[in-house]
Amino acid sequence: SKAVVAPSHVASHASIYQAELAAAAAAAAVAHARAWLDLCIRVSVLHLPSFRPDELLGQLLWACGKLSCPMPEPAAHHIMARTQAQLKDCDAEHLAIALYVFALLKQQPPQPWLSTFWAKVAAELSNASPLAQAKLLWAATQLAVQPPEQVLEQMQQRILQHELGCWPAGVLVSAMHSLVVLQQRSQQPSQPNRQHQHQHQQADRHQQQQLLLMTRCLRRFQAAVLNQLPGFSSQDFANTLWLLAAVRFKCDARWLDRMLAASGPKLITFSPSELSTTIWALAKLKYAPSHAWLVQLLNSSYQQMLHFAPSDLTNVVWGLAQLQLQPSPLWISSYWAVTSKVVGRFSAIELKVVLYSVAKLRLQPPEVWLQALAAALDANMGQYESPEVLKVLRAVQHLQCKQAASAGSSSSSPGNNSIGNGWIFSSAACSSGSGQNSILPFTRDQQVQVRVLQPLDAVAAEAYSLACLVALMPEWLQKKVAGWPKQLAAQRSHQQQQLTGGVSSDMLVRDVHVATL
Numbered sequence: 001s002k003a004v005v006a007p008s009h010v011a012s013h014a015s016i017y018q019a020e021l022a023a024a025a026a027a028a029a030v031a032h033a034r035a036w037l038d039l040c041i042r043v044s045v046l047h048l049p050s051f052r053p054d055e056l057l058g059q060l061l062w063a064c065g066k067l068s069c070p071m072p073e074p075a076a077h078h079i080m081a082r083t084q085a086q087l088k089d090c091d092a093e094h095l096a097i098a099l100y101v102f103a104l105l106k107q108q109p110p111q112p113w114l115s116t117f118w119a120k121v122a123a124e125l126s127n128a129s130p131l132a133q134a135k136l137l138w139a140a141t142q143l144a145v146q147p148p149e150q151v152l153e154q155m156q157q158r159i160l161q162h163e164l165g166c167w168p169a170g171v172l173v174s175a176m177h178s179l180v181v182l183q184q185r186s187q188q189p190s191q192p193n194r195q196h197q198h199q200h201q202q203a204d205r206h207q208q209q210q211l212l213l214m215t216r217c218l219r220r221f222q223a224a225v226l227n228q229l230p231g232f233s234s235q236d237f238a239n240t241l242w243l244l245a246a247v248r249f250k251c252d253a254r255w256l257d258r259m260l261a262a263s264g265p266k267l268i269t270f271s272p273s274e275l276s277t278t279i280w281a282l283a284k285l286k287y288a289p290s291h292a293w294l295v296q297l298l299n300s301s302y303q304q305m306l307h308f309a310p311s312d313l314t315n316v317v318w319g320l321a322q323l324q325l326q327p328s329p330l331w332i333s334s335y336w337a338v339t340s341k342v343v344g345r346f347s348a349i350e351l352k353v354v355l356y357s358v359a360k361l362r363l364q365p366p367e368v369w370l371q372a373l374a375a376a377l378d379a380n381m382g383q384y385e386s387p388e389v390l391k392v393l394r395a396v397q398h399l400q401c402k403q404a405a406s407a408g409s410s411s412s413s414p415g416n417n418s419i420g421n422g423w424i425f426s427s428a429a430c431s432s433g434s435g436q437n438s439i440l441p442f443t444r445d446q447q448v449q450v451r452v453l454q455p456l457d458a459v460a461a462e463a464y465s466l467a468c469l470v471a472l473m474p475e476w477l478q479k480k481v482a483g484w485p486k487q488l489a490a491q492r493s494h495q496q497q498q499l500t501g502g503v504s505s506d507m508l509v510r511d512v513h514v515a516t517l
Contacts, residue, residue: 030067033067034067034069037063037064037067037069038069038072040060041060041064041069041071041072041075041079042072042075044060044075044079045074045075045078045079048078048079048082049082051082051086053086053089053090053094054094056079056082056083056086057083057086057090057094057097057098057101058093058094058097060079061079061083061097061098061101062097062101064101064105065100065101065102065103065104065105066104068104068105070105070107071105071107076107080109080110080113083098083113084112084113084116087113087116087117087120088116088120090120090124091124091127092121092124092125092127092128092129092132093128093129093132095117095120095121095124095128095132095136096128096131096132096133096135096136096139097135098117099117099135099136099139099140099143099145100135100136100138100139102139102143103138103139103142103143106142106143108143108144108145114145118147118148118151121136121147121151122148122150122151122154125151125154125155125158126154126158128158130162130166130167130168130171130172130175131168131171133155133158133175134171134172134174134175134178136155137155137174137175137178137179137182138174138178140178140182141178141181141182146182146185146186147182149186152179152182152183152186153210153213155175155179156179156213156214156217159175159176159179159217159220159221160213160216160217160220164220164221164223164224165224165227165228167224167228168231169228169231169232169233169236170231170233170235170236172221172224172225172228173225173232173235173236173239173240174239176217176218176221176240176243177239177240177242177243179214179217180214180243180246180247181246183210183214183247184246184247186210214247215249218243218244218247218249222244222251222255225240225259226255226258229258229259229262230262232262232263232266233266234263234266234267234269234270234271234274235271235274237259237262237263237266237270237274237278238270238273238274238275238277238278238281239277240259241259241277241278241281241282241285242277242280242281244281244285245280245281245282245284245285246284248284249285251285251287253287256282256285256287260289260290260293261293263278264292264293264296267293267296267297267299267300268296268300270297270300271304272301272304272307272308272309272312273309273311273312275297275300275301275304275312275316276301276308276311276312276313276314276315276316276319277315278297279297279315279316279319279320279323280315280316280318280319281319282319282323283318283319283320283322283323284322286322286323288323288324288325294325298327298328298331301316301331302330302331302334305334305335305338306338308338310342310343310345310346310347310350311350313335313338313339313342313350313354314346314350314353314354314357317335317353317354317357317358317361318353318354318357320357320361321356321357321358321360321361322357324361326361332363336365336366336368336369339354339369339372340368340369340371340372341372343369343372343373343375343376344372344375344376344379346376346380347380348380348383348384351373351376351377351380352384352388352391352392355373355392355395355396355399356391356395358399359395359398359399364399365399370399373396377392377396
């Protein structure tokens with residue numbers, strides 16, 4: 001190129017080019033390594049009887065896990081059978097490597113293999129290192145494999161007996177994080193049954209003992225964490241707060257102050273999921289951070305907002321709403337822009353949480369955001385239960401009233417109350433439930449249906465009224481609203497006849513089915 005380029009630009013372009021070459025060379029090297037490893041696995045079937053546990057588990061399978069190279073068939077079947085036969089000769093370290101490798105490969109071993117594995121783990125766990133225990137717990141959570149209660153109790157006892165200050169920070173947090181996840185999975189809600197009442201009482205007592213043991217472990221963990229804070233990574237901070245919030249552990253405010261003070265300088269390195277998990281956990285713990293710390297977190301989340309997943313966008317706004325923390329207008333505008341583009345990927349639960357949180361923060365979403373939310377609600381509202389429908393419609397009405405009021409105050413035209421496709425609402429309708437002054441007033445048929453629904457089910461009547469007001473009445477809602485009084489009619493037919501002056505409930509239900517906008 002004949003262009004005159006400054007030396008600094010030349011150096012920067014050269015470094016970028018070298019980095020791209022290094023990345024391409026690394027990718028090529030990994031591809032060659034995987035091809036070579038695949039060949040080694042196929043050839044190793046001929047020599048399986050001569051493999052020692054450290055060679056098969058500590059070298060061959062470990063390389064498969066690190067290179068994300070799944071074992072080809074039929075070699076995988078023979079290797080699995082050979083490892084099961086070798087489990088009886090494995091020590092704790094090789095046992096941890098075995099399950100850890102299968103977790104990296106996302107390949108769950110068969111049940112006979114797991115039964116032999118956990119029996120050997122129970123016998124060798126006393127000799128396991130902290131890293132081996134952390135690998136066992138992490139692999140079990142990744143594979144959705146529930147260890148036996150005996151193994152879980154042994155791991156908890158080791159945490160109570162060992163000097164946790166000697167554990168590396170990442171190992172300590174990973175072990176406790178995985179232990180909390182497994183403990184929550186093992187807690188099955190007991191269903192009342194008179195024939196098995198004694199068994200349920202015993203199960204409840206055992207569950208209480210488990211909770212007491214976990215509480216003791218968490219107290220020791222809290223004490224050890226304070227000495228490990230300088231070595232904490234961003235993932236360690238987020239996981240520590242999450243595991244305490246997941247079990248609703250009562251944390252001392254001074255302990256949380258020290259945690260946040262140590263995490264403040266590292267907030268810029270937090271990933272989107274770590275940022276959202278942190279604010280979610282603080283909301284669960286009912287701890288409001290300082291203004292300076294919150295500004296750091298919001299600045300970091302603002303810079304990474306484009307990379308937030310739907311779950312991250314949901315958790316961060318929920319945490320702010322629960323703590324009643326108002327973000328800056330710049331942060332809010334970025335949140336509207338990002339969520340309006342990805343709101344179609346939100347689940348029904350995430351949509352509901354975002355809707356409630358925005359309403360609780362008393363924010364005024366823009367027209368584009370409301371349009372995207374309306375489309376997402378139309379696609380997901382069929383998954384809500386009947387009481388949830390009413391709550392969602394109330395929140396929608398609240399947001400639409402705020403948007404209509406702001407639009408009315410900024411526009412000189414009295415008739416300019418349109419808020420996008422399918423969202424037409426006036427400020428007069430916000431203050432009047434009858435809808436007589438709204439742009440979409442109740443028709444005579446709709447008023448009749450509300451009067452019919454009211455004695456049958458007040459919740460259904462209110463939901464129908466709100467749906468008419470916010471102009472959000474898809475076909476699924478008509479069927480759902482019509483189904484509510486039908487269920488009540490079977491239980492209270494005599495009362496319904498008295499309230500309606502002798503009109504049969506069948507006629508009422510038939511009238512409800514013809515309700516349209």
